[in-house]
Amino acid sequence: MAEAEGLAMEIDAPLFPPKPDYKDKGKAIAAAAAPPPEARSAPWVEKYRPQSLADVAAHRDIVDTIDRLTNENRLPHLLLYGPPGTGKTSTILAVARKLYGAQYHNMILELNASDDRGIDVVRHQIQDFASTRSFDAKYSVKLVLLDEADAMTKDAQFALRRVIEKYTRSTRFTLICNHVNKIIPALQSRCTRFRFAPLDATHITERLQYVIKAEGIDVSESGLAAVVRLGSGDMRKALNILQV
Ligand SMILES: Nc1ncnc2c1ncn2[C@@H]1O[C@H](COP(=O)(O)OP(=O)(O)OP(=O)(O)O)[C@@H](O)[C@H]1O
Ligand SMILES: [Mg+2]
Structure with a gap:
């Protein structure tokens, strides 16, 4: 009998099924990267999104640990979880900014629940992204950000587990979610987990x-x-x- 995850690989399940109540909570990565010129009228949540790790309020232990791992060039796959508005996305974006500076946009791939696409599409996207050579050899790894990872089906999560394994040499994955118990243990064990408390x-x-x-x-x-x-x-x- 085929093992469960082998079977899952064959199914083109949507990686992120659409959530009927999904709203853009002001998380757009473009807005986070550089404050637009019309920043004065921008929502404060974006205008005052922490730009560096030092700007992230609270969570000192988490931020310091991630900062140290980044400095030592030992960034693991991460699983950041906890309730909304506690700094999960901000933290990883600040890490990316620190790691890549101006090359930020070439080095990070963000996928989230608003992407109603099958696992195959995502797999190809990750493959394209991971296999393109980085502009500068000094950046050892690229970053794939999977926001709202708890919206993924179990099948998609099993498939993702293989994807992570395949690209581990060149790419680090960060999974972000509100409900960690919706992430399969096989994925959890591949990531270093950090809980963002209220x-x-x-x-x-x-x-x-x-x-x-x-x-x-x-x-x-x-x-x-x-x-x-x-x-x-x-x-x-x-x-x-x-x-x-
Ligand atoms: N720890 C923090 N320090 C400073 N600002 C924060 C912090 N957490 C959240 N914010 C503010 O709230 C906004 C949203 O934060 P962020 O996107 O990091 O939340 P999140 O934890 O990813 O939430 P969600 O689970 O809803 O995605 C940020 O743009 C920032 O303005
Ligand atoms: Mg977020």
Whole structure:
């Protein structure tokens, strides 16, 4: 009998089935890479997305560990998980910026749940990306970002496991999700896992104060406290509430 994952390889299951309630939460990679000239009217969640690892609020232990591994040229496959708006995407984008600088766009491939494509398409995309020689030999590995990885079917996850293995020499994968229990153990064991907990009130308050100062707006202490409370550990939510 064929083993389960061998079988899964034959199935062209959608890697990311469309989620009916999927909304762009302001995560566009282009917006993250360089603040557009019209940044003044840009959503604050993008305008104030951490550009470097030092800008990432809280999660010092995680950020320092990833930073050290990056510096030592030992970046593993990563699995970043935790509730929305806690800095998972921001952290890995900051890593990419640090690793690749201006070559950022050539060295990172971002795939996410809005890509309603079969595993074969994704496999080819990853293959094309991984097999193109990098512009500069000093960049040893490229980065594939799989956002909303928990939206992947089990079949697609099994297929991905092979893809990761095949390209491990030239490519590092980062899986990002909210619900780690939806990621199959076989994938989990190939990644170094980091849990992004909800941000505490102190860190959210500090970041909001920074934005309030930068924007030159007037917010009362009780108003700020209310925004922090409503944000309930989600920095994106807090920033969005502050902006309206
Ligand atoms: N730790 C943080 N430090 C500073 N800003 C943050 C942090 N976490 C989130 N933010 C703010 O919230 C926005 C969204 O963060 P990010 O995209 O990193 O969240 P996420 O954890 O990937 O969420 P999701 O699970 O919804 O994808 C960022 O652009 C930034 O403005
Ligand atoms: Mg994200």
